[in-house]
Amino acid sequence: MLSLLKIEWLKIKKYPAFWWMLGIVLLTYPGINGIFINVYQQFTTRKDAAGSFAKMVLGNPFAFPETWHTVAYFSSFFVLLPAILVIMLITNEYSYRTHRQNIIDGWSRTDFITGKLIDVLIISIVVTIVYIATAIGYGIYADTDNLNRWTEQLHYIPLYFLQTFAQLSIAYLLGYLVKKAFIALGIFLFYYLIVENILVAYLKYKKIPITRFLPFEISDNMLVAPAFAGNFGKDAKSGYEAALALVPQQVALTLVLTALIWFCCYKLHNKRNLS
Amino acid sequence: MEIILSLDEISKSYGPIKALKEVSMQIPRGSVFGILGPNGSGKTTLMSIVLDVLKANSGTYSWFGKGNHPTERKKIGSLLETPNFYHYLSAVDNLNITSAISGRGNPEDINRVLEVVKLTERKNSRFSAYSLGMKQRLAIAAALLGNPQVLLLDEPTNGLDPVGIMEIRDLIKSLAQKGITIIIASHLLDEVEKICTHVAILKKGNLLTSGHVDEVLANEDIVELAAADMEQLKKCIAEMGGYSSIKEEHQRLQVHYPLGTANMEAINSHCFRNGITLQLLFNKKKSLESKFFELTND
Numbered sequence: 314m315l316s317l318l319k320i321e322w323l324k325i326k327k328y329p330a331f332w333w334m335l336g337i338v339l340l341t342y343p344g345i346n347g348i349f350i351n352v353y354q355q356f357t358t359r360k361d362a363a364g365s366f367a368k369m370v371l372g373n374p375f376a377f378p379e380t381w382h383t384v385a386y387f388s389s390f391f392v393l394l395p396a397i398l399v400i401m402l403i404t405n406e407y408s409y410r411t412h413r414q415n416i417i418d419g420w421s422r423t424d425f426i427t428g429k430l431i432d433v434l435i436i437s438i439v440v441t442i443v444y445i446a447t448a449i450g451y452g453i454y455a456d457t458d459n460l461n462r463w464t465e466q467l468h469y470i471p472l473y474f475l476q477t478f479a480q481l482s483i484a485y486l487l488g489y490l491v492k493k494a495f496i497a498l499g500i501f502l503f504y505y506l507i508v509e510n511i512l513v514a515y516l517k518y519k520k521i522p523i524t525r526f527l528p529f530e531i532s533d534n535m536l537v538a539p540a541f542a543g544n545f546g547k548d549a550k551s552g553y554e555a556a557l558a559l560v561p562q563q564v565a566l567t568l569v570l571t572a573l574i575w576f577c578c579y580k581l582h583n584k585r586n587l588s
Numbered sequence: 589m590e591i592i593l594s595l596d597e598i599s600k601s602y603g604p605i606k607a608l609k610e611v612s613m614q615i616p617r618g619s620v621f622g623i624l625g626p627n628g629s630g631k632t633t634l635m636s637i638v639l640d641v642l643k644a645n646s647g648t649y650s651w652f653g654k655g656n657h658p659t660e661r662k663k664i665g666s667l668l669e670t671p672n673f674y675h676y677l678s679a680v681d682n683l684n685i686t687s688a689i690s691g692r693g694n695p696e697d698i699n700r701v702l703e704v705v706k707l708t709e710r711k712n713s714r715f716s717a718y719s720l721g722m723k724q725r726l727a728i729a730a731a732l733l734g735n736p737q738v739l740l741l742d743e744p745t746n747g748l749d750p751v752g753i754m755e756i757r758d759l760i761k762s763l764a765q766k767g768i769t770i771i772i773a774s775h776l777l778d779e780v781e782k783i784c785t786h787v788a789i790l791k792k793g794n795l796l797t798s799g800h801v802d803e804v805l806a807n808e809d810i811v812e813l814a815a816a817d818m819e820q821l822k823k824c825i826a827e828m829g830g831y832s833s834i835k836e837e838h839q840r841l842q843v844h845y846p847l848g849t850a851n852m853e854a855i856n857s858h859c860f861r862n863g864i865t866l867q868l869l870f871n872k873k874k875s876l877e878s879k880f881f882e883l884t885n886d
Contacts, residue, residue, distance in 0.1 A: 320688045327677055405674075414672035417639045418689040418730075419662030587641045 317424060321431045325402070334398040338440060342388045342447045349387060350375050350451060374539050376456035378465035383539040384448035385473040392477055393505060395436045396484035397498060402432050403485055404494035413587045422583045430575060433485050437478040444473050472535050475564065479532040479571045486574050505529060525563065531570055534563040590617040591653060592738055592769045593638060598647035600633055600793075607633045609793045610647065615771060615786070620764045622780040623773040624876075625790035626884055631773040632669055634790070635742050639666055662690045665736035667744055671727035675716040679707055679726050682715055683733060692734025701729040704759070720747040728756065739763065740771045745779070757783065781876040789883055796883045805879050808832065809850035813841045814868035815859070824862045828855070840868065 325331050353374065357365075374383040406412040406429075415425055452463065484501055491497040513524045525534045537556040593615040600608040608630045615621045625631050636642040638649050639661060651660035673682040680698060687693040693701070702711050705725040710718070718726065724747045731739055744760070745753045761783055764770055774780050780787070781801075788798035797804050815821040818839065825834065825843055835842045843850075852871060859866055 316688065320685060323681065323685050323688065324674060324677075327681060329676065409674055410670065410672040411674060413641045413668070414686075415689060416641055416658075417661070417666050417668055418686050419658050419691070420689055421658040422640075424658070584643065586643055 314427070317428050318431050321428050321435070325432065325435065328402075330398055330401050334394055334436075335439060335443075338391070338394055338443050341391050341394065342384075342443050343450065345387050345390065346375070346384050346447055346451055349383075350455065373456050373459075375451045375454070377452040377459040377461075377463045378467075379539065380448045380452035380455065381466045381469035382536075384451060385444060385469045385476075386536050386539050388444050388447065389473065389476055389533070389536055392440075392480045393502065395440050395477070396481055396501060396505070399433055399436060399481045399484045400488040400497045400501060401494060403429055403488035404492060404497055407492045408494070416587060422585075423579060426575070426579050426582050429485065429489075429578075433478065433481050437474055437481055440477050441470065441474040445470060469536070472560075472564070475567060476532040476535050479567045480529060482571050482574045483528055486578065489578055525559065526566070528570070531563060532567045535560055535567060591615065592617050592619075593649065593651055593771065594653070595634075595638070595649045596647055598634070598637060598644045598649060600630075600637060600642065600644050606793050608637075608644075611790070611793075611795045612647075613788050613795065613798045615769065617769055618767050619786045620760070620770045620772065620784045622784035622787040623771065623790065624775070624777065624780060624787055624880060627775070628792070629790040629884075630793045631790060632742055633793075635666075635668055635740060635771075635773060639664075639668060639740070641668065662692065663736055664738045664740055665692070665731035665733065666740040667727045667731045668740070668742050671723040673715045673723070673726065673730075676714060678714055679711045679718075679729075682726065683730060686730045687733055690733065692736060694734075697734055701732045704732060705729045706755075721749060721752055724748055725752070728759075736768075738769045738771070742773045743775070744772065745774070745776065753779075777877045777880055787876070789880065791884045801876075805876060808847050809845040810872040811843045811845065811850050811852070811855065812868060812870055812872050813843065813855070813859075813866060814839060815864050815866050817864070821859065821864055821866075824859055824864055825855070827862075828858050842872075 372379065374380070406415075412425065415428075416422065420428075448469075449463075453460065487501050488494070488497045491500065509527055509529050512527060513530060516522075516524045524530050534556065537553065537560065591614050595611055595613050597610040597612050598608055599606070599610050611630075611634065623631050623634065633642060637644045638651070638656075640656065640658070649656055651664070654660055674685070677685075679702060683693070683698045683701070687698065699708070699711075702708050705728050707722060707725055707729065710722065715723065715726070724744075728741075728744060731741065741760075745756050748756060757779060760770060760772070764783060764785075770783075772780065772784070784801055786798070786800055787804050789796045789804075813821060813825065818836065818841065821841055822834065822836065825831070825841065830849060831843050831845050833844045835844075850871060852869060856866060856869060
């Protein structure tokens, strides 16, 4: 296992796209959260009634411990950045034909898939570290009075990690099956950004309650919209609480789906001709 | 004799096309084993199967008598079809990966093999910047890492210039002299003939023949003769008898005898006694090329 990790790191550490992805993630995660904190501050610093109303309704979503939740929610919009990298890492193996060479040199088929699993884990961990750093940064910046509450709601860290890993696993599966980088990226972006969103909107409009079972929605529903969202509208509070109650189910479903994806990859790869 | 690789009735088909039909063979230790055949005869398919890149539809193979476990594959230096490396990595980084996966070689050894294939000066350049010949050299370097006792080379001189071809041929010869088992697929027959101890000939997925070069090539004795008066010579040899056929071409007489029956001394003295002085007399082995065409022509 350790030697597989070492070999995958040899492949990744000099891959320019890895460092580009890391750089962009380092900019976008604090960036998107920065935009929201900016909007929040503009609202709440107003001296009029609207300002104090906003402060009352919103609370401070970036103060500890809410920052764990808020930053996780906003950062998760950008999973497509590491997803592009995951797709590149697997489709590169096909275009360089190193998926054959690794086997010729003495890896088993299982070793190869485990190597890729390690890649997806490495990227998920890196992205989660950026998330943790961003959440801590904004937590300190937003409200120093709440610093002692930093240990509350820490469960958002494993939830964020699991969501990232689950969604990157879907990206991996696409790259693994499609083999061609641009086609896989095209399908991924088209489905992730357009198809599933339209499906969700349509099914909700038709009041067919199955949206939470769609591939990305399964894990999206582990990180429900931040607490302040529950303070808008007359049904919002009950909707928010219902969504929170479903989180354990969504976690279980996510684990099942992700395990199934990797199980299929292992099974298929052990039978496949590597052409 | 120890068997390095044995194949037992390996069959492989791509849809309706049968690429290999129940191929069985054994490759002994220390041999230089040539796998020959026209394009599309199944050479690369055969090598891909024993390296676990393709799955056979039926049949089994075994490395070192221990089956097909990946650990056995690590001991073999292989070059299959095209050089496959990470384009964004240098030669050294690529060989580091090969070394880490196979457990063959170390940093000093990487420098050694790069020196052998004359890539030392460009060892830190990215693979994507290499010419076709340099890529092929790097693939040979990867196969040589850690001095494996078995090499499996599929068209190793592909993409090389004439000097490169000669260098690689000399390299293979010197490795063979050290007792390393070399399994080599090539369509350059004179190349193979110069270095192989054993051959297997494939055609459309069928194994036509396999075994020691001398056994495969020599199924009859061929004696070539020439004299000033060719008509007289022909008559004289015909009188002597014992042959299976006589052909005359390019001012030479080619006489075929059943295997092991040509007696050069007797032929010489018989001609001399009949007043013919020979200008040429030698026992000719059939060339691999003519054997190849004989077997593979429809």
